[in-house]
Amino acid sequence: MHLQIYRYCPDNGLPPRMQEYRIEPEPGDRKLLDILIRIKAVDDSLSFRRSCREGICGSDAMNINGRNGLACLTPIEGLHEPVVIRPLPGLPVVRDLVVDMTLFFAHYSAIKPYLINTEPPPERERLQTPEQRECLDGLYECILCACCSTFCPSFWWNPDKFLGPAALLQAYRFIVDSRDRATAERLDYLDDVYRLYRCRTIMNCTEVCPKGLSPSHAIEQIRQALLVRSL
Amino acid sequence: MRLFSGQRAWLLQRLTAVLLLVACLAGLAALIFTPGFGYAQWKAFFSDGHGATLTVVCYIAICLHAWVGARDIILDYVPATAPRLALLSLVAVLLLATSVRLALLLAAQFMR
Ligand code: SF4
Ligand code: SF4
Ligand code: FES
Numbered sequence: 219m220h221l222q223i224y225r226y227c228p229d230n231g232l233p234p235r236m237q238e239y240r241i242e243p244e245p246g247d248r249k250l251l252d253i254l255i256r257i258k259a260v261d262d263s264l265s266f267r268r269s270c271r272e273g274i275c276g277s278d279a280m281n282i283n284g285r286n287g288l289a290c291l292t293p294i295e296g297l298h299e300p301v302v303i304r305p306l307p308g309l310p311v312v313r314d315l316v317v318d319m320t321l322f323f324a325h326y327s328a329i330k331p332y333l334i335n336t337e338p339p340p341e342r343e344r345l346q347t348p349e350q351r352e353c354l355d356g357l358y359e360c361i362l363c364a365c366c367s368t369f370c371p372s373f374w375w376n377p378d379k380f381l382g383p384a385a386l387l388q389a390y391r392f393i394v395d396s397r398d399r400a401t402a403e404r405l406d407y408l409d410d411v412y413r414l415y416r417c418r419t420i421m422n423c424t425e426v427c428p429k430g431l432s433p434s435h436a437i438e439q440i441r442q443a444l445l446v447r448s449l
Numbered sequence: 450m451r452l453f454s455g456q457r458a459w460l461l462q463r464l465t466a467v468l469l470l471v472a473c474l475a476g477l478a479a480l481i482f483t484p485g486f487g488y489a490q491w492k493a494f495f496s497d498g499h500g501a502t503l504t505v506v507c508y509i510a511i512c513l514h515a516w517v518g519a520r521d522i523i524l525d526y527v528p529a530t531a532p533r534l535a536l537l538s539l540v541a542v543l544l545l546a547t548s549v550r551l552a553l554l555l556a557a558q559f560m561r
Contacts, residue, residue: 375525375526376524411455414455415458415459418521441459445456448457448460
């Protein structure tokens with residue numbers, strides 16, 4: 219298998235370069251992450267993040283043949299060779315395939331990703347009807363891998379001000395939650411030229427989400443909620 | 450002032466788009482289905498009170514639509530403050546100038 223991997227090390231003062239690797243998959247190898255781990259075994263200077271190796275932790279997001287995805291969910295079968303692997307676009311590179319996610323998580327924490335409800339808590343948990351619970355489907359599954367936000371042109375242009383599809387999907391997750399009482403404050407925060415309205419419905423986010431979620435749909439729902447509220 | 454921020458601008462852009470689409474289609478239909486629709490008919494249309502009002506309404510819609518659109522493009526592609534302000538002002542001045550010109554032209558129609 220022929221791969222070209224983006225290499226950058228801030229310590230040696232050299233500009234970024236693409237490094238060629240040729241490696242034969244072993245019988246049990248299914249996903250691109252298996253190959254990366256094999257490369258790491260022969261060249262331990264290569265850096266990338268990974269943890270769960272099954273699409274749950276969201277740490278091995280990278281740009282594979284021009285498309286963001288999780289290495290652990292990308293089958294090696296049918297991959298166009300050479301497989302060109304780069305770090306997620308639009309975020310500062312720390313080293314090789316590792317990017318600095320500070321901004322991404324700053325946007326996430328800005329939308330207050332937790333239930334806000336000051337009513338006295340009931341004896342046990344706050345209950346939801348099955349229908350109310352269903353509203354969270356397609357939202358709670360997000361693993362914050364950043365594939366969507368770093369594939370969004372609007373995020374590339376205004377990464378510091380536009381919240382990006384991942385944070386907006388999370389914002390909507392708490393807006394629709396029947397147990398949350400801060401909908402008005404959340405909508406106030408989002409009614410902003412930059413935070414929400416930089417989105418142009420380009421739909422790269424939905425196209426690329428490795429969990430099959432649709433941030434652009436969530437964004438549309440937020441816009442609708444804002445519209446309904448203003449009428 | 451939140452008049453042109455976020456949701457309002459977004460809504461304004463869509464409402465004006467619908468209005469302009471209808472106006473364009475109506476204009477096209479008039480051109481296609483009225484045989485011999487030419488200069489004289491246009492002139493009559495603009496000198497008529499209803500025609501002129503419609504033109505002004507559509508023009509205001511164009512200005513608002515163009516303002517939101519141009520502002521969006523500038524906010525996306527021109528991050529530095531000084532050129533951004535310069536470009537935004539340029540767009541505003543252009544839109545204002547053309548509006549004044551339209552008003553003068555229409556007024557001249559009625560003076561005659
Ligand atoms: S919405 Fe999808 S692509 Fe975006 S962060 Fe969540 S899981 Fe990743
Ligand atoms: S739909 Fe919006 S958030 Fe998603 S990629 Fe397009 S501009 Fe970005
Ligand atoms: S390693 Fe956890 S998502 Fe890929």
